[in-house]
Amino acid sequence: MGESFNFNYSSRLVPPSSKQQYPERLQHEIQGSSFPTYLDVPYVTPRTRILCDIIYKTPIPDIEDALNSSGITPSPELVEEVLKLSYGSPNAAVSFFRWAGLAHKPSLYAWNLMVDLLGKNKMFDELWAAIRSMKEAGLLSLATFVSVFGSYCVEGKFDDAMMTFDVMEKYGIEPDVVAVNSLLSAICREKNQTNRAYKFFDKIKLKIPPDGDTFAILLEGWEKEGDVSRAKTTFGEMVVRVGWDEKNMAAYNAFLMTLVHGSQVDEAVKFLHVMKGKGCLPGLKFFSNALDILVKQNDSTHAVPLWDTMVGSGIMPNLITFNAMIGLLCNNNDVDNAFRFLDEMPIYGVFADSLTYNMIFECLITNKKVREAASFFREMTKNEVPPTQANCAAAIKMLFDRDDPETGVEIWDYVLTNRVIPADECANMLLMGLCSLGRFSELKRFAYDMLDQRIIIYESTMRTLQKTLYKDSRSARDIYDSLERRWKASYT
Template sequence: MTRQSKRRHGRDRSPSPLSSKKHHHQHRSHGKSPQRQIHDVGKQQRPNFISYLDSPNLPSKIKLICEIVANTPSLSVEKLLDDNSIRVSQEDVEQVLKLSYGYPASAVKFFRWAGYQLNDRHTPYAWNLVVDLLGKNSLFDAMWDAIKSMKEEGILSLATFASVFSSYVLGGRVEETFMTFEVMDQYGIPRDIVALNSLLSAICRDGKAEKADEFLRIAKDKIKPDSDSFAILLEGWENEGNVGGAKRTFGEMVVEIGWDPRNVPAYDSFLCTLIKSPSGFHEALKFLNTMKERRCSPGVKFFGFALEDCVRKSDARGAALLWEAMTVRSDFRPDTQMYNMMISLHSHLANFDIARRYLDEMVCDGVFPDSKSYNTLFQCLIKSRKLIELSSVFTEMVKNECLPTQVNCIDAVRLNLDSGDPYMAIKIWKFMIENYQSDLEETGNFLVSGLRDCNRVQEAVKYAEDMIDRKIKLGSSTLSKLKQSLVKAGKGPVYDELLRKWKLR
């Protein structure tokens, strides 16, 4: 804090959540002075904060200041900064504070030192960072001292209190979060719906939706919840998988604010929560139909989550119902990821005609297949030994620059050789040597041996020589097989030339 701010603290009578006598004994630990409390944080277990060590490309000045803050006892920070003749801007202060959460005592010393240079003109954001780093280190007395200074400077905002909400919740002090909300207006920040939603969000993010629900029931007597209030709480129930809580909140939302087509996040979270229960998918579909009757609908989040559930359970019928619900809407089109899930589902069920249809329909919806779209289908065609379809898909995906994976190529070469189609095996091999630089030896040897077994010895020699030229190791066993065939065909000199090249490799 600045010197001027420190003088004002002695006569400041603005309330904090802990100022009432009712809570004095319950929170006796807050009796320590702010400076003593800051020093004591070193004895506590610190959370994992991002530091300058996680930011390798920092400007040299910022790195130097961060090193001083991180590695210097707080009482010596100001002197060392002076000794290095460092000058700072408002932006420098912000950047250093963001990387100094793990060293609150030294960070506050740096902030105070920088205030001398800046004539106490720190930015509101820098002040908020100080409040946040103190709060995140559970230094709540010092945090409130900073807030009181900000009040006198006239720079308090809802963002400041959002930070306080978050710090108390993370510190396991939800009741103090509620008390903070109650005194906000005494600091000049209105207790309106935006503030209430900020409080609910902080509590729900920490997995305490039940507490948020309890507080909302009390607060709604004075502050009318809006769609965001219910959406935040429904997302909290979703994260905790609490179906009962979600149903209760959803029912209250419908009664209190009605059906609103714009309230997509709330519908998303509610339906996603239902799906997580054992028989939730069919219940979610029922609610989906009810929403449709009210001209409301969830968004991409729910449909994507529900499709993933269908793929996991190999539920083609459920996926078809979802797909129909999506595509009948004029304002909604499936994206590439959703198409890929349908392609994956039907490919693994060996419904290749249906999978191919989804692949072809993508362009009509203004989205385009990617490598995953093709590779999923390609892989399943290989496993099902569908040679004609495999050949068609390979040709199309290469043409569209959606490259098959090397694993799929290897499997496809083997399948085609085993099935007596060396032409397609050669085509895929040519693609491999043009696009992959390693792990080619096994497939190359398999190709040469396979061509020889198909009585295509001349081509086998050709690709054996090409392997040698490309420094792809031709195995001695492969060479021995070629020798047998060439000698038998009276082409010993061809083998001798191949052997010569092989020895020189």
């Protein structure tokens, strides 16, 4: 296939806005393990669909005749669109590309798409034939080699990828730090290959000085692999070689996240204080991600000092981060700190929502804080923050168990008045509580009212009531018998 790419025309390029444009376009548009086709996109133009139909459905020997019969003159833009949808039929795409080149000289982007298509389909001999044709036409760019790096690395051909870097100069492309970073990124994208990338970096760093992006790629690789020791070494070298610069925040974030993932939060906090002094403190995104990890690990011990470092540095937390911290503290039964965070929210212009209040309310209930739970319930209702149905039911049970039935009844009244649904669980907790305290007349009154409102009284609740009331007195048995008749009538 090699010489089929050589159309012997002088270079008429579609110039990129920067040397990075085409690598980025290729990376964002067509990377992936599955190849897009014209059937996978929501809309393609009629001409694109006709050409793609030919590419995918016509035998290779007949493609050129079919294309000629289509009556379509392929513009450079149309060629690009068709190539992006032809990764699943590479040999036919080559025939199309050759045919299209007879009408119009393909754009630089189309050439790079062709190289990428061949690489993604493991057609490396044809890929290099295309590159030689591009060299003859003066069409090679950094994007061409970035694509080759990625294709080789996906196939585990790392030595071939590094060989490609070594021959760039012979093809007229000066290897610079952008090329180095592109190769490092391609290697590090593959599983457990950061050490290989680092060895290449170690070999090339004296010839081509690294920049902040170089270290960010390596540090993100160590983060992905969870190698705290190597991350520390790489970070130290970064500080020596490129110094401190807030533009290198991606590298700092990766290093700090490696420490957090590696359960070295104390170390991360120490580095944060150093970074603050250098004017390189990460933003809310890092702290949110780090706190999210600690929340998942249920590690409030380290989360609180990390939070204090964040707010002490002037970074304004939002409602999501506040709720995450309050939820973590509640999970660890740290009610005092949860209240501290609740009280501090208005200082940062953040206002508690229903989730905030209900997490604390649930914690108070779980820890059987009777007085505090009663007071907090009244604060919630005063602030028009509704407690959840589950919290209301749990609170009623806890309050009756802990000898504050009046507040339990108050919560039930709130449930009815504010139509907290479903009310069944709350109702059954109330009846069980009244029964345990021997308040049978109230039990009967509340139960009749519940049945009138078609609130379900569980069969298990009725069995418990029967057991208790039948052990008490004749009048108690009469109350149960009357209630049972009414209960059965309600379900017939």
